[in-house]
Amino acid sequence: MENFADVKYILDGFLFIFSGVLVMWMAAGFAMLEAGLTRTKNNATVLTKNVALFAISCIMFYFVGYNAMYGEGNSFIGSLAIFSGETAADAAYPAFSDFFFQVMFVATAASVISGSVAERMKLWPFLIFVVVLSSFIYPIQGHWTWGGTELGGLIAGFSDFAGSTIVHSVGGWAALAAVLILGARKGKYSKTGAVRPIPGSNLPLATLGTFILWMGWFGFNGGSQLAMGSKGDIEAIAMVVADTNMAAAAGALAAALLTQLIYRKVDLTMVLNGALAGLVSCTAGPDLGMVVAFIEGIVGGALVVFAVPLWDKLKIDDPVGALSVHLVAGIWGTIAVGIFNPDVTVMAQLKGVVIIGAFVFVSSFIVWKILDLVVGIRVDEETEVNGLDIHETGLEAYPEFKRA
Template sequence: MEAGLFTANNVWMMVCTALVFFMHTGFAFLEIGLTRQKNTINILFKNIFIITVGLLLYYLVGFNLMYPGEFNGFLGGIVPGIAPPEGGMTPDYADGGYTWWTDFLFQGMFAATAATIVSGAVAERIKIGPFMVFTVIYVGLVYPIVGSWQWGGGFLSTLGGDEAGFYDFAGSTLVHSVGGWAALIAITLLGARIGKFGDDGKPRAIPGHSIPMATAGVLVLWLGWFGFNGGSVLSADPELTSLVLVTTSLAAAAGGVGAIVTSFITTKNLDLTMFLNGILGGLVGITAGADLMSPNEAVIIGLIAGIIIVLGVSFIDRIKLDDPVGAVTVHLICGIWGTLAVGIFGAKAGIDQFIYQLTGVGAVAVFCCLTSFIIVFALKKSVGIRVSKDEEMEGLDLHEHGMDAYDFSNGQQ
């Protein structure tokens, strides 16, 4: 491979790394926008903790656990550090798509996303200490183990033979559902916020304090998804990269339209939050097969994801689970849909592929539900995971951090 092409591939991958990093800004904006002002510092603290500790954990154990080389297909060994192999900085590594260092950093940006998904779901009532412990274990061990099953050459990648297998291009299941299953378990064990469900059991809206901030967050996430999916091509291949960016954008747009139309039909209301989550649902839905789909198929996948958003949020409310930002619907339910869509649409469509996809969804569900339940339940029984009633009512910013997000005083600073 000529040096110019190798450099171009590596530069594109570094740009995508930056875009995926920028997505954490989007997650932070979205979460604080859809929750109350009194918990803003708490949410921002969790997001910063996830990024910093997540990257360090991926350096210490995650990267080698996720890409162990030769292993039994289920669990690799823990080898600390990220010492590059021979040829790791040359075109001999990764087919000339990028260097070893770029590989680590790009994958490391993905690692923290799973815990960020959980952060939004448990917002406004979880103790900060137990959440930090959960993040360390889940990001450090659970996420890379699941990733190794497919991206690391594990058993999911070889279902049906070398040319078949479970397929997840950029992580509808391996990233989003991993976080979504944990979010589902966490909010089940944590319970709803005070006032979310009335004496009659009916859900009540708890409005966020800044819908403009939430809107900005979604737009940042959409931009970041160009790196999330575009970088998953693992090179700057012109044809495939441009196709992935087209399918990603069309699915996002269709998801937003599908959600707002469905919301208007069911509630006669043009709900901006549904519009926003519809965009995210479309993005999550296309992530598993963005490189396999035609533009028409991407639109269909996005539209269905948008419909799922409205129905899914309503379903979560009906079973009396409290998810302030709609994380379970966006990342888990739409993640499942996008993963199964690989067996229905695109270049790999077929009954065999659908079964492989279903098998992957099931395996990840069992492992993530079991591990997240053990972690969260153990924390609940040992140190407790929920703040007191008074702390919840007054806000976590004051009680967990001793500060306010905004200064509305007229005095001198």
């Protein structure tokens, strides 16, 4: 029996580590997707942001965020002690393996924001916000859910397997708050309200980023089973991974078919975001079976096709479609659990979405507004026109292009 316990401890710990590595790979996917869907004059800044936000998230979650999320405190927030890394004698896995896995989710939430504010936000105010997000905003709402307090019972019954709301919508709400203060990119909307498309610089790069994210999501959802030391656990992981893949495929196909019907052409950027929306839609309930994943993915992919132009009608400029993918599809995926899981009610899911969304949006809006008043969050017009790269990083992503 002792040997069996050791094997289970090793397998469960390995699941966290291996899944964490896959989720870390998603950081590369976000960087490539954002770089591909923005203009070359801003690519060096985009890449700098994505590396820096990952580093900041990892550091701040260690010093503050992890125990604020999982520590013993009250129903609102855990403790504010530094994560010790001590593994309890009866623990099912090493403490550091859990930290490594969980910190990757924080970086994912921050990465969502990066794409929405691209091409007009200053670098350092963005990074300061990431400090606050990874230290307090993300961990506090995580304390109510995965931390087990249910906000004193206020969101009891809420279910989010791997984070359609807890990770993806959190990033989406924080991004929406930023974009409302930041405003649209120069030239995106005419004085009459017409939308002027601003094409991305590199669709092959964006496609690569999407495939990297698709692959990393197997760790995102599969690792959220949280155990691999039994036959039942590995069967559950297998289903979760298969469901995740199905949802992405369904989302991509739905976006392809809809854009063909609506625009008479298949829009690659919509197909890419359709796949990602399928993944986000499945993340709250990737353990509900292939048919459910297929439905979640189809609806998620369709929502993106309609949500992207809707944001534009509202003059909310989102260069990469992150609000449509992570916020809209995240809300749908969370509600879908209440529809397809008989043990969860739609009302419990809606309560969780509203309470978490309100907290994240309001707290993020306050932080963004303070940053805007103190240091300003938007670059000046000249910098925006010339590109952020030289001003913010002193480098260009493709210097030969200018010489050519």
